[in-house]
Amino acid sequence: DIQMTQSPSFLSASVGDRVTINCKASQNINKYLDWYQQKLGEAPKLLIYNTNSLHTGIPSRFSGSGSGTDFTLTISSLQPEDVATYFCLQHNSGWTFGGGTKLELK
C-alpha cells in the first residue's frame, strides 16, 4: 500500500503570504497526485489534479508542482476565504489521502 505523509499538519499565515503544503509518497506515484480543500462542515473540493492541472473555477493563486514522491501545493497570496483543511490524494495505485493540513489566519 502507498502511504502519503503530508506536512505541516497545522499552518498559521497572514493574508497575502505565500503558503506551501507538502506531500510525500512512500513510493513513486508518477504525476498522479491531487489536492483538495475542505472548509468546515463542507465536502472536499478538488483544487489541483495530476500534480499541476487547475480544476475548473479554481483561482490561479493555487498551483501544484512535483513528481515521483514529492509534491507541493502553493497558494501564492493567501486570502481569508482560503482558511480550510487541505488534503493530498494519490491515485497511482488505488487511492490514499494524506493526513491533512489545517490552515488558519495569523
Place this chain on the structure above:
Amino acid sequence: QVTLKESGPGILQPSQTLSLTCSFSGFSLSTSGICVSWIRQPSGKGLEWLATICWEDSKGYNPSLKNRLTISKDTSNNQAFLKITSVDTADTAIYYCASLPGYNSGYYFDYWGQGVMVTVSS
C-alpha cells in the same frame, strides 16, 4: 452541472448491514471512462477511500475493508450503492460519494456529494 447526493439510514446498530445510495445527475455511469467512488470521514479525522465502480462494471475495494464491502450501480436510474456488513462503532463517519472522469482525464475525485452522517450505536 454535476451533482451527487448521498442517502442512508442515519443510525444503525452494531453487526447490522449499512446500505448507502448515491443519486447523481449531470453525467451517466454508462459513459465510457466514468466511475463513482465512496469515501468516508470519521468526525474530526481524515479521509478514507472505500470503493470504486466504473462504467463497464469494474470494481475496486480498499484492501483493509474488502471483505465487508459491496459496490453496485443502477445505470438507468443514475445511482450507485455501497453495502458494508457487520458494522461497528468504528464505521461511524460521514460517507461521501464522488465522481471520477476516469480514462477521459484521470482517476481523481472531481465532484463530491454533500455527505451523509452514519452513526453506529447500540
